[in-house]
Amino acid sequence: MFRGWALGYCKGASNASLVQLELERKSVGKTEMVAFGKKLKERQLQEWEGYYINYKLMKKKVKNYKNQIEAGSERRHVLKDFSRMLDNQIEKIVLFMLEQQGLLASRIAQLNEQQEALQERPDISKISDLREAYRAVGQDLLKLLFFVEMNAIGLRKILKKFDKRFGYKFTDYYVKTRANHPYSQLQQVFKHVEPVVDSLKSAVDRLTHSTNFLEFLGQHALIMHDELPSTIDEHIDDQRYHFMSLILNLANTFLYMVNTYIIVPTADDYATSLKAAPTVCGVVIGSMAVAQIFSSVYFSAWSNKSYFRPLIFSSIVLIIGNAMYALAYDAGSLTVLLLGRVFCGLGSARAVNRRYISDCVPLKIRMQASAAFVSASALGMACGPALAGLLQMNCKYFHITFNQVTMPGWVMTIAWTCYLVWLSISFREPVRETDIDEAPEQCSAVHNDKLEKGLAQPLLTSTEHEQDDDGDQECDASEEAPEESRKPANSLGAAYRLLTPSVKVQLLIYFMLKYAMEILLSESSVISSYYFNWTTGKVxxxxxxxxxxxxxxxxxxxxxxxxxYEDRQILLASEVVVLLGILFSFESIVKYTVQQYVCSGLIMFVAAEVLEGVNLSLLSRVMSSRLSRGTYNGGLLSTEAGTFARVVADATITLGGYAERKNLLNLTLLPSLVICICSIVATCCTYNSLY
Structure with missing residues (x-):
């Protein structure tokens, strides 16, 4: 209903006015959010004063509850009284909001009638008046949205304060029970307000040439984006950003993905030429992923001090690794082959590429840079196998063999050598944060908490100054935002402890889809040659x-x-389609055909791609803000989960080689089926918390 009003307004108002209104709302919002407690009354509309959330009263109530419990009162009575008070406050807000919606609906209906009349009898002077009337309705609409936003921030603050005072996870219980109940006042807020915000945001995005695709794709990189940067942060970005250095990071990403997948079509032939079983290709491909598990950590830590030196080191190691991979053929050594791939894995600098975008690219283009990072990875994934198909030759120079199995190593050796030269000439080490003259950090620094207990409702996540109406500061160790709670995680264990159950389920889903994709891709040459006699070119x-x-x-x-659709709906549907793709891939009594293999592979791969996009998009919004920076960041955790999945998948292929080759397909698909079913069950169990 309300979406129609917003669209009607967007049609009637000029585009320039819409942008201006949105910018004004954001400008006021920033001021409001950095000093919520003190500024709430100052920013209240006088005629609506009695309908705002009574934050000061509730804060005093929370203090009284603490005293009551210390005096011996039962906790359940406190929880019941606090819940009732919150319900009353929310009901007051929502009833007023619905009343205002009715008034706006009436005004818009009248304006629509006037517009229809003017279409029959155009009058330039009245058209101008009608445009102004639409603009006035739009301003009142934004005013109402801002009213709801301010009240939502107050609700979030008081819930956080209650949780801190009593050590409960009351926020989880209250929001889930109220948001999911059919008669909930919170549900009314979500249902009526969110469509309006989405409509306005979409209109502004279209005018600024931004697209939902860029935002969606950029979130795949799992690089957190602060919505409200400070002037100091913008100044730091300007000093640290260098366009050519960003291009070099993206080139590194592209080349590494080419390096990963260029050997897939020929790995089984290479293993056979060294008198090993074709399924040893799993070890050959997976050895790179094993090394990457460790390299991701030390490269992420190294990037705390430098970006240039780790990239130089990465390039040198990759040159050595690819040369060893190519020379293993003439050496007749499977060990040299595997060591070459291990070296390639040790040269994985994706953590550095991701950290550079997160730390050194200005916020205004960070989403585009994140999308470019993901696009470079996808392009490299496609170019790797395609390039392998073109390297069909067989000759020898100076006792060195150049054929379809060694050429991928030689091509990548040359590519990384050229990249190393380019890197040495063009890369500029960014200025470190410690070298920049910054103002001292104040406890009013803008931060994005995102309800670190696993909640991420759009109207209940924002940034605000932790200060109460009576001037109490909330930035000390005893209150809601201690300094420790904002520091990055200093170990994998600390990072893991920041993961809520819903985030852990999403990491499981990420593991599952990477496992299924690796099984499909890595054994493609073995399966297709056994069943269909495909050549390297066809693979x-x-x-x-x-x-x-x-x-x-x-x-x-x-x-x-x-x-x-909601992200969680797409998430669950994609998992089911992946499951169907896996089931369709199994060999049964009926003869296994090319059509079955190609169709099942396409279904599984496409569904996994959709699942990966939605999964990482959701992760980037709900993961703890403490994982946005530092060595052990959210991107590192997702990389480790995906890399570990690839290692396990490649090991599964190799172990499957001990059975008869005709059973390899079903044996490798069976673990994919089990993990996929487990992920679907886990998703259903945590579905209500996946926001």
Whole structure:
């Protein structure tokens, strides 16, 4: 209902006015959020004063509850009284909001009638008046939205204060029970206000040439974006950002993904030429992922001090690794082959690439840079197998063999050598934060908490100054925002402890989809040659075709599907489709055909891509803000989960080689099926907390 009003307003008001109104709302919002407690009354509309949340009263109530419990009162009575008080406050807000909605609806209906009349009998002077009337309605609409936003911030603050005072997870209980109840006043807020905000935001995005696709794709990188940067942060970004250095980071990302997948079509042939079983290709491919588990950590830590030196080190190690991979053929050594791939894994600098975007790219273009990071990865994934299919030659120079299994190593050796030269000439080490003259940190620094207990409702997440109406500061160790709670995690264990159950489930889903995709891709050459006698060229075309679906699929999901359904709905549906793709991939009594293999592989891959996009998009919004920076960040955790999945998948392929080759397909698909079912069950169990 309310979405129609917003769209009607957008049609009637000029685009420039809409942008101005939105900017004014954001400008006022920033001032409001940095000093909520003190400024609430100053910013209240006098005629609406009695309808705002009574934050000061509730704060005093919380203090009284503490005294009552210390005096021996039962906790359940305190919880019951506090819940009743919150319900009354929310009911007051919502009833007033519905009343204002009715008034706005009446005004818009009258304006629509006037517009229809003017279409029959145009009058330039009245058209101008009508435009101004629409603009006035839009201003009142934004005023109402701001009223709801301020009250939502107050509700969030008092819930956080209650949790801190009593050590409860009362916020989880209260928001979930009220938001999911059919007669909930909170549900009324979500249902009526969110569509309006979405409509206005979409209109502004269209005017600024931004797209939902860029935002959706950028979130795949799992790089957290602060919505309200300070002037100091913008000054730091300007000093640290260097366009060519960003291009070099993206080139590193692209080349590494090419390096990862260029050997997939020929790995089984290489293993056979060294007198090993074809399924040893799992170890050959997976050895790179094993090394990457460790390299991700030390590169992430190294990037705290430098970006240039780790990139130089990465390039040198990759040159050595690829040269060893190529020379293993003439050496006749499987050990040299595996060591070459291990070196390639040790040169994985994706953590540095991600950290550079997070720390050194200005906020205004960080989303585009994140999208470019994901696009470079997808392009590299498609180009790797395609390039392998083109390297069909067989000759020898100076006792060195150049054929389809060694050429991937030689090509990547040359590519990384050229990159190293380019890097040495063009990269500029950014200024470190400690070298920049910054103002001292104040406890009023803007931060994005996102309800670190696993909640991420749009109207209940914002940033505000932790100060109460009576001037009490809330930035000390005893209150809601101690300094320790804002520091980055200093170990993998600390990072893991910051993960809520819903985030852990999403990491499990990420593990599952990476496992299923790795099984599909890594054993493609073995399976297709056994069942269909495919050549390296055909395998390359198949894998490249799968890789080329990544960006189109993300365009469809980012621009359309994600705007029609909730992320958690898409998440669950994608898991079910992945499950169907796995089931369709099994070999049964019926003869296994090319059509079955290609269709099942395409279904599984596309569904996994959709699942990955939605999964990381959701993770980037609900993961703790303490994981946005530092060595052990959210991007590192997701990388480790995905890399570990690849290691396990490649090990599964190799172990499957001990059975008869005709059983390899079903044996490797069975773990994918079990993990997928487990992830679906886990998603259903935590569905209500996946916001």
């Amino acid at each position: 390359s075309i198949f894998l490249a075709s799968l890789g080329l679906t990544v960006l189109p699929i993300n365009i469809i999901v980012g621009n359309y599907i994600s705007n029609m």
